[in-house]
Amino acid sequence: MTGTVITNDITIKKGVLINLNCTIGHDCNIGNFVEMSPGVHVSGNCVIGDYSILGTNATVLPKIKIGKNVIVGAGSVVTKDVPDNSLVVGIPAVIKKELKPLIF
Secondary structure (H helix, E strand, C coil): CCCCEECCEEEECCEEECCCCCCCCCEECCCCEEEEECCCEECCEEECCCCCCCCCCECCCCCCCCCCEEEHHHHHHHHCEEEEEEEEEEECCEEECCCCCCCC
């Protein structure tokens, strides 16, 4: 999308949606069917797990691992790794709810 910057050594798997004005730093791994809302910033050396959603203007600091099926609330700043099936919000982002695991 317009205004998005993707740097070097990025792995983006299938079905990923990267919206307006997002940035993805070096050496990141973006899982299957991840959705990044407008203005998301992912720093270098991050891993975003499958089926995760990052809300508008969310920021992920360097070397963070976000698990599978995670929702990061709008405007949140992720400063620590996030386990699978979690809803995190705030500055810094904290777990507010455990989500039901996805079953396929």
